[in-house]
Amino acid sequence: MKRSALLAVAFALAALTAGSAFAQTTVTIATVNNPDMQVMQELSTRFEAENPDVDLEWLVLDEGTLRSRVTTDAATGSASFDIVTVGAYDTPLWGANDWLLSIEQLAEQYPGAAEGYDFADLLPAIRDGLSYQGVLFAVPFYGESSFTMYNRRILDEAGLTMPDAPTWEEVAEIACAVHDPANGITGIALRGKPGWGDNMAPITTVVNTFGGQWFDAEGVPQIDSPEWHAAISFYADLVQRCGPAGVTGVSFPEALALMSQGRAAIWVDATVAAGFLAGSPAGPDIDHALAPVGPVAKGNQWLWSWNLGIPSTSDAAEAAFRFLMWATSKDYIELVAEEKGWAAVPPGTRISTYQRPEYLAAAPFAEMVLGAIQAADPLDATAEPQVAPGVQFVQIPEFQGIGADVAQVVAEILAGDTDVASGLQRAQRIAAEAMQDAGYY
Amino acid sequence: MSMQASVPAPGRRIGEGRRFLSAPALIYLILVTQIPFAMTIWFAFTNWNLLRPASAGFIGWDSMFRNFARILQNPDFYTVLFNTLYLTIAVAVLTFAFGMAFALLLDRPFPGRAIARTLLISPFLMMPVASSVVWKNLLLEPSFGLSAWVFRSLGLTSVYLVQEAPMLSIIGIVSWQWTPFVMLILLAGLQSLPDDVVEAAQLDGAGPIAQFRYVTLPHLRRFIEIAMLLEVIFILNIFGHIFVVTSGGPGIQTTNLPYQIFLEAFSRWNIGRASTYGIFAIILANLVIIAFLQVLRRKREEETA
Numbered sequence A: 001m002k003r004s005a006l007l008a009v010a011f012a013l014a015a016l017t018a019g020s021a022f023a024q025t026t027v028t029i030a031t032v033n034n035p036d037m038q039v040m041q042e043l044s045t046r047f048e049a050e051n052p053d054v055d056l057e058w059l060v061l062d063e064g065t066l067r068s069r070v071t072t073d074a075a076t077g078s079a080s081f082d083i084v085t086v087g088a089y090d091t092p093l094w095g096a097n098d099w100l101l102s103i104e105q106l107a108e109q110y111p112g113a114a115e116g117y118d119f120a121d122l123l124p125a126i127r128d129g130l131s132y133q134g135v136l137f138a139v140p141f142y143g144e145s146s147f148t149m150y151n152r153r154i155l156d157e158a159g160l161t162m163p164d165a166p167t168w169e170e171v172a173e174i175a176c177a178v179h180d181p182a183n184g185i186t187g188i189a190l191r192g193k194p195g196w197g198d199n200m201a202p203i204t205t206v207v208n209t210f211g212g213q214w215f216d217a218e219g220v221p222q223i224d225s226p227e228w229h230a231a232i233s234f235y236a237d238l239v240q241r242c243g244p245a246g247v248t249g250v251s252f253p254e255a256l257a258l259m260s261q262g263r264a265a266i267w268v269d270a271t272v273a274a275g276f277l278a279g280s281p282a283g284p285d286i287d288h289a290l291a292p293v294g295p296v297a298k299g300n301q302w303l304w305s306w307n308l309g310i311p312s313t314s315d316a317a318e319a320a321f322r323f324l325m326w327a328t329s330k331d332y333i334e335l336v337a338e339e340k341g342w343a344a345v346p347p348g349t350r351i352s353t354y355q356r357p358e359y360l361a362a363a364p365f366a367e368m369v370l371g372a373i374q375a376a377d378p379l380d381a382t383a384e385p386q387v388a389p390g391v392q393f394v395q396i397p398e399f400q401g402i403g404a405d406v407a408q409v410v411a412e413i414l415a416g417d418t419d420v421a422s423g424l425q426r427a428q429r430i431a432a433e434a435m436q437d438a439g440y441y
Numbered sequence B: 001m002s003m004q005a006s007v008p009a010p011g012r013r014i015g016e017g018r019r020f021l022s023a024p025a026l027i028y029l030i031l032v033t034q035i036p037f038a039m040t041i042w043f044a045f046t047n048w049n050l051l052r053p054a055s056a057g058f059i060g061w062d063s064m065f066r067n068f069a070r071i072l073q074n075p076d077f078y079t080v081l082f083n084t085l086y087l088t089i090a091v092a093v094l095t096f097a098f099g100m101a102f103a104l105l106l107d108r109p110f111p112g113r114a115i116a117r118t119l120l121i122s123p124f125l126m127m128p129v130a131s132s133v134v135w136k137n138l139l140l141e142p143s144f145g146l147s148a149w150v151f152r153s154l155g156l157t158s159v160y161l162v163q164e165a166p167m168l169s170i171i172g173i174v175s176w177q178w179t180p181f182v183m184l185i186l187l188a189g190l191q192s193l194p195d196d197v198v199e200a201a202q203l204d205g206a207g208p209i210a211q212f213r214y215v216t217l218p219h220l221r222r223f224i225e226i227a228m229l230l231e232v233i234f235i236l237n238i239f240g241h242i243f244v245v246t247s248g249g250p251g252i253q254t255t256n257l258p259y260q261i262f263l264e265a266f267s268r269w270n271i272g273r274a275s276t277y278g279i280f281a282i283i284l285a286n287l288v289i290i291a292f293l294q295v296l297r298r299k300r301e302e303e304t305a
Helices: A001-021 A035-050 A063-075 A089-094 A103-109 A124-129 A152-159 A170-179 A200-209 A226-242 A252-260 A273-277 A317-327 A330-340 A352-354 A358-362 A368-375 A400-414 A420-437 B016-044 B063-071 B073-105 B113-124 B126-137 B146-151 B166-191 B197-203 B208-236 B240-245 B257-266 B272-303
Strands: A024-033 A055-061 A083-085 A140-142 A145-150 A186-189 A264-270 A286-289 A304-308
Touching: A024 A035, A024 A063, A024 A317, A024 A352, A035 A055, A035 A317, A035 A330, A035 B166, A055 A317, A063 A083, A063 A089, A063 B257, A083 A089, A083 A317, A083 A330, A089 A304, A103 A317, A103 A358, A124 A140, A124 A368, A140 A368, A145 A152, A145 A273, A145 A368, A145 B272, A152 A170, A170 A226, A170 A264, A186 A226, A186 A252, A200 A226, A200 A400, A226 A317, A226 A400, A226 A420, A252 A264, A252 B197, A264 A273, A273 A286, A286 B073, A304 A317, A317 A330, A317 B063, A330 A352, A352 A358, A352 A368, A358 A368, A400 A420, A420 B063, B016 B063, B016 B272, B063 B272, B073 B113, B073 B166, B073 B208, B073 B257, B073 B272, B113 B166, B126 B166, B166 B208, B166 B240, B197 B208, B240 B257, B257 B272
Parallel strands: A024 A055, A024 A083, A186 A264
Antiparallel strands: A083 A304, A140 A304, A145 A264, A145 A286
16 A cells, blocks of 8 residues: 555656656647638647657637737737738738848747758748738748630530630630620629628739739829729629629638539639639639730739748747648658548649649649649739839739728629719728828828 | 605715715725726827837827817718717617516516516626627527528528618617616516505506506606616717627618727727727717716606696
8 A cells, every 4th residue: 555655655756757748849730710720730749749849839810810910919019929821912011010030030040840841842932922121021831823614515505715814805805705694604603702811802902904003113003094984884884794693702611612513604713713613613613814914914823822921929939840841841841642532732832733743633623723823923914113023013002901801892893782883982092091191102 | 866865965964074985985086987988098199000109199289189180080980980979879768668667577477577677687697799690690690590590481591680770789789788777677666666555556446558657657767867867878988899790881871879989999990089089089978977967857857847
């Protein structure tokens, strides 16, 4: 009896000392709740097994909540997170504010973690978008561009073919020819739900390729220009005549639902959609073309990425960096392929992914996606120079507010509540006020 | 209203030194209410965009005037103001009507009264976000929700009420949550109604309606005032329901002032503008409460006259 009690105490002591000799570093990660990130969280137990000294804690939020949470956190200097998920729009702005640690410096400081990472393998278009004044502030987790997806069966039945590089005129013609709401077929699914990341993403690409732009080189808004007028008139006319009912409620998920059930003939949206569509009922009928162009052949394909960065307030930068390198490495992509199949690997980050025959076989649209990402140029997306880079957004802090307000006006136009001219005049006034208040001119 | 006069005035006979006993509470209150308020006013003098830390500096009257002018010139502001008042008044009226009805019913003895009372109180005990999720995703869901079943049972096609009538949905959900609050206070009032007064009224030949009008209502006046005042203060600040159910949409159809402040600060990063909206919210709350008290006072004067 006595002996066993002594033994128990001895064991307890041993356990205690072992525990203290093995200090755990907690790394808190804030990320967005989309499928690729959920896979990352699931597979992160592998990382913890390989790095027993690191304990990962997750905060998974929807895009809007995540953005407001991590931004207020950074702006107020509170150190809640060791790794944050930041979008392509936010990363350089954060870098400019010194809110993120430089990735290159971390790689120099902790060469062990960066070993075999191969920075040169990151897609240059994506990588450049995450730099501010040549300094890389985050590593991409997945990237996307935009292109045209269409239901070949519906087009075939109407005896129509989609060119590989269509113009908006051609797309509109085909869409309206197959538009048949009586039989539940929508000519074209396009976003109309107000939001700078919702309707304004595709609409900005249309504006770009119609020769318009948000601002000039000084930051003076150009929204009441003839080019905007032409682009918005075109878009509004297209969705009103040949688009889904209740277009101001349609964003990515709604359009995806229409398309995957074969109830929409054409859809111009994010390239990641192709992966979701491939597994849908309409999957076998879906084919792909480049994003449509208008009179000006640029700015028609957008560029977006979700990225991981380390806030400068982190007190576990070393452990966080180790996870960052793990989660965006080639090995991680192999791991996802092994566990979930090649179609599920995070796309749009590494050249090597697109050299794998297994991936090209699982994702027949991959080459077109790669081409779109490489062709998208945030530094040259508009006919005339613009105040800051960006294809479907403009990389200035004020854009989020202006974009949200203008998106609201555009939604009114799409719903037919406001005419194009007076709507754009109002949008111009809103944007001009905001830019003047911010001191651009 | 001689009840108050008969209560000895507090503090008179107690030593002056003991007043310091309330100091910690007072200091705490100042810390947690007045400092944020002062900060709000300070931020209204700035042009701070959260993504531009350098813009956090004090600018002065120019910035303050501009923040005010921009808001007053913005047609959306008036929609938001209207939404705020509409929501508050509609909820106040609905919760008063239902709260009074339930309180009167619960004031009568019947088997299972305790259970009925607990059940009726439960909506108020739910967290706003939780009840909003239940309403949005279980009760009003258009394909498998309770509302879909009701519509189908009536032989109608199911509609998504949150989309078809967003403001009415919010009003309904908030009223559902706040009815028990009014009911509880009125029930406490009803139960404090002396039996002899009721008996006297009955002996005088007053029917149920006359009893309610001339005995119960005057007795309940104080309770109604308290319930309505507290409720109006809380409903002006409703946020969670809107955030979960409609996110202020479609458009700005269900955006009230608190939600507008949230959007300004956390989706546009415009702290200066958000703080200015905050000042408007404070002014509005005070105006509503002053108007409310004024109406009540006039009514009381009319009655005593």
